[in-house]
Amino acid sequence: xxxxxxxxxxxxxxxxxxxxxxxxxxxxxxxxxxxxxxxxxxxxxxxxxxxxxxxxxxxxxxxxxxxxxxxxxxxxxxxxxxxxxxxxxxxxxxxxxxxxxxxxxxxxxxxxxxxxxxxxxxxxxxxxxxxxxxxxxxxxxxxxxxxxxxxxxxxxxxxxxxxxxxxxxxxxxxxxxxxxxxxxxxxxxxxxxxxxxxxxxxxxxxxxxxxxxxxxxxxxxxxxxxxxxxxxxxxxxxxxxxxxxxxxxxxxxxxxxxxxxxxxxxxxxxx
Amino acid sequence: xxxxxxxxxxxxxxxxxxxxxxxxxxxxxxxxxxxxxxxxxxxxxxxxxxxxxxxxxxxxxxxxxxxxxxxxxxxxxxxxxxxxxxxxxxxxxxxxxxxxxxxxxxxxxxxxxxxxxxxxxxxxxxxxxxxxxxxxxxxxxxxxxxxxxxxxxxxxxxxxxxxxxxxxxxxxxxxxxxxxxxxxxxxxxxxxxxxxxxxxxxxxxxxxxxxxxxxxxxxxxxxxxxxxxxxxxxxxxxxxxxxxxxxxxxxxxxxxxxxxxxxxxxxxxxx
Numbered sequence: 072x073x074x075x076x077x078x079x080x081x082x083x084x085x086x087x088x089x090x091x092x093x094x095x096x097x098x099x100x101x102x103x104x105x106x107x108x109x110x111x112x113x114x115x116x117x118x119x120x121x122x123x124x125x126x127x128x129x130x131x132x133x134x135x136x137x138x139x140x141x142x143x144x145x146x147x148x149x150x151x152x153x154x155x156x157x158x159x160x161x162x163x164x165x166x167x168x169x170x171x172x173x174x175x176x177x178x179x180x181x182x183x184x185x186x187x188x189x190x191x192x193x194x195x196x197x198x199x200x201x202x203x204x205x206x207x208x209x210x211x212x213x214x215x216x217x218x219x220x221x222x223x224x225x226x227x228x229x230x231x232x233x234x235x236x237x238x239x240x241x242x243x244x245x246x247x248x249x250x251x252x253x254x255x256x257x258x259x260x261x262x263x264x265x266x267x268x269x270x271x272x273x274x275x276x277x278x279x280x281x282x283x284x285x286x287x288x289x290x291x292x293x294x295x296x297x298x299x300x301x302x303x304x305x306x307x308x309x310x311x312x313x314x315x316x317x318x319x320x321x322x323x324x325x326x327x328x329x330x331x332x333x334x335x336x337x338x339x340x341x342x
Numbered sequence: 343x344x345x346x347x348x349x350x351x352x353x354x355x356x357x358x359x360x361x362x363x364x365x366x367x368x369x370x371x372x373x374x375x376x377x378x379x380x381x382x383x384x385x386x387x388x389x390x391x392x393x394x395x396x397x398x399x400x401x402x403x404x405x406x407x408x409x410x411x412x413x414x415x416x417x418x419x420x421x422x423x424x425x426x427x428x429x430x431x432x433x434x435x436x437x438x439x440x441x442x443x444x445x446x447x448x449x450x451x452x453x454x455x456x457x458x459x460x461x462x463x464x465x466x467x468x469x470x471x472x473x474x475x476x477x478x479x480x481x482x483x484x485x486x487x488x489x490x491x492x493x494x495x496x497x498x499x500x501x502x503x504x505x506x507x508x509x510x511x512x513x514x515x516x517x518x519x520x521x522x523x524x525x526x527x528x529x530x531x532x533x534x535x536x537x538x539x540x541x542x543x544x545x546x547x548x549x550x551x552x553x554x555x556x557x558x559x560x561x562x563x564x565x566x567x568x569x570x571x572x573x574x575x576x577x578x579x580x581x582x583x584x585x586x587x588x589x590x591x592x593x594x595x596x597x598x599x600x601x602x603x604x605x606x607x608x609x610x611x612x613x
Contacts (some may be wrong), residue, residue: 156434332425
């Protein structure tokens with residue numbers, strides 16, 4: 072239990088964590104763990120420092136496919152109408168955004184169906200920036216989770232587990248997305264790590280890069296297991312260098328359009 | 343001071359509230375009051391009940407002009423691509439959404455520029471459902487604010503003040519937008535009320551209807567004064583019948599696209 076958080080202890084109603092460590096059986100474990108989350112949580116006690124984990128963005132913001140994620144067309148103008156608004160065209164997985172289970176599974180829940188209790192979470196930030204500085208395709212591995220727990224205590228029930236690779240600082244540079252050879256190159260979670268997290272009462276995972284999987288992933292292994300397992304992800308997080316490893320509460324402002332596979336959101340931490 | 347909240351007392355650094363009650367000088371008062379917000383707030387102590395104040399929505403959701411607020415086009419599909427996502431076209435002021443100052447002022451701040459500290463707020467819910475049941479164009483008036491304060495104490499610094507008219511229950515019905523004659527008919531704030539709130543340390547206002555102004559407004563008086571005064575609004579709130587009048591904390595998940603006049607957001611309360 073994270074000592075800096077005040078989280079209702081729901082473990083008495085759960086199978087032991089050891090029993091949930093079933094690796095490949097991520098889907099089953101997720102169903103069990105997420106069921107337990109309904110009992111969840113008292114808010115973390117916060118001192119009131121508010122940290123925005125969301126990039127401001129427009130059509131220049133980097134995207135996976137390199138095309139603009141959003142375009143603007145004036146719909147009303149001050150001159151003609153006395154007020155103004157944009158008609159926006161956007162691709163759901165642009166900017167700081169949510170991946171709903173449905174993004175990688177035909178029968179997964181859509182972004183509006185994520186239980187709202189899973190959108191207010193104890194925040195755990197696992198820092199892999201040292202190895203990411205050496206290897207642009209570095210991964211957050213099971214050993215990083217084990218080291219985090221050894222230093223900070225167990226991952227709290229209902230947590231958002233975020234990878235801090237230092238990549239947010241590169242967001243205006245081509246190296247956010249590709250290396251000098253033009254190949255995708257950015258850090259991400261390893262599948263072994265998200266398989267481990269799937270055995271815990273984790274609500275979602277987040278990265279400060281373009282993808283839950285690292286840039287050189289051959290198979291989107293994390294997307295193809297974590298999301299079908301019924302959990303959500305967040306990509307392109309900002310500000311993880313400004314929050315503590317544990318003790319913050321994060322609000323995941325997922326969009327709520329029906330049948331959405333995800334979409335741009337607003338992610339804010341209070342520490 | 344709301345006795346159910348634990349909000350840092352910043353009033354010692356402020357002009358007296360009486361001095362801020364300047365009515366027509368809303369813009370100046372807003373600048374003073376919002377400056378004081380930078381000292382703000384400890385989170386409310388929450389018991390952990392999470393209430394979604396956001397409607398799930400799609401192209402069937404009511405809009406001011408009656409046209410679909412969002413349309414969906416498949417961009418990637420499970421069958422062809424192994425994953426799926428939508429290309430969305432949306433008008434910013436659709437669904438449960440934010441009005442940024444720029445919506446009604448050429449030089450107002452855009453939605454991404456709203457200070458993040460103003461997006462985590464003590465929530466005050468003023469219930470006018472009794473009079474709204476009698477008059478579809480009922481307004482939240484200064485006397486309603488005075489009665490609220492008499493019953494609940496002062497509006498806390500940094501509050502979101504929400505009008506609860508009962509309209510959210512009508513969202514699937516044409517009466518959410520118009521009366522039997524086909525005229526706009528829904529409750530809203532009166533300009534006198536928002537002029538009063540402009541003299542307080544209020545971050546934003548919200549309504550459970552299509553507009554900050556009532557349906558029969560001849561001049562969008564609230565839009566044309568409150569937003570140019572530098573504060574935000576929220577329209578089409580849900581769930582206000584499930585939160586207490588005071589004591590909840592609300593997270594305003596405003597979108598963060600640059601130059602945005604507002605947009606669909608995720609609003610969540612913890613009570």
